[in-house]
Amino acid sequence: MVLSDDLYNESGKVLLIRAGERITEKTIGQLKNLGTEDACVMTCEETYEKIMNAKEVPPEIRQEMMEDKFGYTKLRKEVRNFLGMIEHAAEPEYEAAQEVTGEVTKKLGKMNFHDFFECINVPRKIDEDLQRHSLNIAFLNGMMGYWLKMPEEQIQLLVMAGLLHDIGKTQIPEQILYAPRKLTKEEYEVIKQHPVYSYELLGDQYDASVRDAVRHHHERLDGLGYPDQLSGDEISVFARITSICDIYDAMVSKRSYKEERLPFDILDKMKHKEYGGLDPELVAVFIKNMIRHFKNSQVIMSDGITGIVSYIPPNDIDHPVIVAGDVVRQVDDTWYCRKVLREEGEY
Numbered sequence: 001m002v003l004s005d006d007l008y009n010e011s012g013k014v015l016l017i018r019a020g021e022r023i024t025e026k027t028i029g030q031l032k033n034l035g036t037e038d039a040c041v042m043t044c045e046e047t048y049e050k051i052m053n054a055k056e057v058p059p060e061i062r063q064e065m066m067e068d069k070f071g072y073t074k075l076r077k078e079v080r081n082f083l084g085m086i087e088h089a090a091e092p093e094y095e096a097a098q099e100v101t102g103e104v105t106k107k108l109g110k111m112n113f114h115d116f117f118e119c120i121n122v123p124r125k126i127d128e129d130l131q132r133h134s135l136n137i138a139f140l141n142g143m144m145g146y147w148l149k150m151p152e153e154q155i156q157l158l159v160m161a162g163l164l165h166d167i168g169k170t171q172i173p174e175q176i177l178y179a180p181r182k183l184t185k186e187e188y189e190v191i192k193q194h195p196v197y198s199y200e201l202l203g204d205q206y207d208a209s210v211r212d213a214v215r216h217h218h219e220r221l222d223g224l225g226y227p228d229q230l231s232g233d234e235i236s237v238f239a240r241i242t243s244i245c246d247i248y249d250a251m252v253s254k255r256s257y258k259e260e261r262l263p264f265d266i267l268d269k270m271k272h273k274e275y276g277g278l279d280p281e282l283v284a285v286f287i288k289n290m291i292r293h294f295k296n297s298q299v300i301m302s303d304g305i306t307g308i309v310s311y312i313p314p315n316d317i318d319h320p321v322i323v324a325g326d327v328v329r330q331v332d333d334t335w336y337c338r339k340v341l342r343e344e345g346e347y
């Protein structure tokens, strides 16, 4: 829990804890030691919104609260335990995979897209990278299934493929996987084996479509992917969808801490085929729906002004039209989005 208001002593003259500070057992103990025996910690209906809007709340705490509220933290921990199990026992337990798959699928229809986006668009700690990526692709895959109006059981399989696609990375030495430098050719070859490892880890109880998508999520339509150099129709729809979602999540998390990697830029690059070998029809579905959801997002502009995305030109996605007060202006090189927030007034 985080304190929503500055807390003073009884005389109101001594500041005890600042708003935005985390309340721990220790803090509560300290308060009790001050002799305020009837001290209690209260939360109220508006607390969440108030904290989220308070300027003094550090971004990492806002992020944590956001993830808790969405249910992302709980799911991420389940994925973490699942991946931990594979790392030690090398056996991805089917029931555990099914459990997470079920929970993600259940959320898909009723979740707030902006909340989800806030959960995925964050710089990641290295030790959380794989769990977050696996969970994000489970969600993104599921959304694609939803947008493509697939039947529920197909969506479930797509979610499961997303969850499992990179489990083979648990078999790759960390010094290669997280090397903070350019990889050697040999090391890159080792990394390229991860879809095979993912595939081999999955036993017969996993659906063939899931196993296929897992093995082939790095294949490309032009035959330039790996590990089997498939091309065109040899690549399943599930594998194609997983590739698109995989690239989106990798791009959105790969950024310097100074500047946010904006969805508009990634989607524009996707549209202009800068990530080669993706299925153009599926990319079009992905982009169309992402644009729909990012409309009305709040953005912070390069001059510090907050605006609302009022229009995203489908052929010029990285130059959306922003409304800021009386100003209606299209993004250009001199006035650009620095950060995407959520829809106005929606917490």
Ligand SMILES: [Fe+2]
Residues within 6 Å of the ligand: 165, 166, 194, 195, 217, 218, 246
């Ligand atoms: Fe991968």
